[in-house]
Amino acid sequence: MEKMSAEDRAYREIIQLILSGQFKPGDFLLEVDLAPRLDMSRTPVSRALGRLVAEGFLNKMPKKGCYIPFPSPEDAEQIFFARMAVEGQAAASAALKATDQEIRKLKRILRTDQEAVAKGSKEIFAQINEQFHLGIARASRNVYLEKWVINSFWRSNIYIFYFDGFYKAPVREEIPPQRTPSQHLAILKAIEERNPEEASLQMREHIRNTYELLLLGR
């Protein structure tokens, strides 16, 4: 990615800043702060923030700025419910359209998954998890579903990072990933068997499980 516009750089870097925990919900992302930090003028920063708002990643108050939305049980329910819809459909579509190569790649990802869980590496697990979900979205061969999956996945990541810390326990523990790998395997198995209904069902079940794990005690 040697040739990337300043706006694209700003877009990625801002996401990185958020996901790396430099900001907490309610914090304003000020153009005047970010611009010098990213070594560019306000213009591309402002446009990148506009994109993030359009994608639902950030909220905005006119004339005030963009801020990380406050997590709430209602919003969490909405985002995970929405994820069930789009990722379920994406899995079904992937079962119909994924190439053998893509399926092999997903298998490779899941092997690393097992190892990551075995080692208890939270970082790697999160990365693998993202690769798996976004890989299925891509295999759906549907640009709209893919975009929505990406957006809602990142958006729900905010919850995975922040939610319990603000509404529940003072210290945050890792996501208990006991059932996640087996669910991932079940999804991939359905896709491999070209069974869209089963793939959709398994995916929805998996997301519901993640949601319940996150919010309704553990």
Place this chain on the structure above:
Amino acid sequence: MEKMSAEDRAYREIIQLILSGQFKPGDFLLEVDLAPRLDMSRTPVSRALGRLVAEGFLNKMPKKGCYIPFPSPEDAEQIFFARMAVEGQAAASAALKATDQEIRKLKRILRTDQEAVAKGSKEIFAQINEQFHLGIARASRNVYLEKWVINSFWRSNIYIFYFDGFYKAPVREEIPPQRTPSQHLAILKAIEERNPEEASLQMREHIRNTYELLLLGR
């Protein structure tokens, strides 16, 4: 809407320009043309176009500009498939969460629907159709589903306006709405009976029907 930013004005006006048929697929929407036309500088126009691209209405080529995407059978399949997912889920959610007031409002809309079809008024029919679909999206009480429904609805409107004119018959006839009103009624009935599965099923069937009507002969 007395106090609206120039960017918001640009956003709405550009959508109007597109939907009123001033541009055809492949046409570039040039900032330098639009800015004087909307009586503002390039800045808010550019940002509005950026929003439209982020939302998937327009495509963009870096350093070249934004253009109305070319319709294609593949893209049509993708957008309608995606619509089935999100609107199906929205209908299910609406069946659970819609207030009685919202249901009454939807009923009112459908009464006008019947009349519009009876009179054969294409314009009114389109408007009613939008109100119905977006009304259900809103009743779902899920901001994510609602946003995606709005986006994909408008996006597929581009097809309703343009598709056949470019790929099939030279003259475009109205969408045969024979079955649409009864399908609308079936959806609303399921919502009123608080039956999410049935609402989802009917909505998906309705969208599939619209898709087949549009693309696979009629």
Place this chain on the structure above:
DNA sequence: CCCTCCGTTGATGTATCCATGAATGATGCA
């Protein structure tokens, strides 16, 4: 003591200027 008003501050919103790059067409050479 409190409440109102107004000036200050600091951020976004907009306009404008310059940089950059892609497409086009003219030019000159083989």
Place this chain on the structure above:
DNA sequence: TGCATCATTCATGGATACATCAACGGAGGG
């Protein structure tokens, strides 16, 4: 004639100056 090359043109991409507006805080009057 055919083709490569380069200058021109015209669009977006980015930087900067200015306008605008919301929040804050202090002065002044009740």
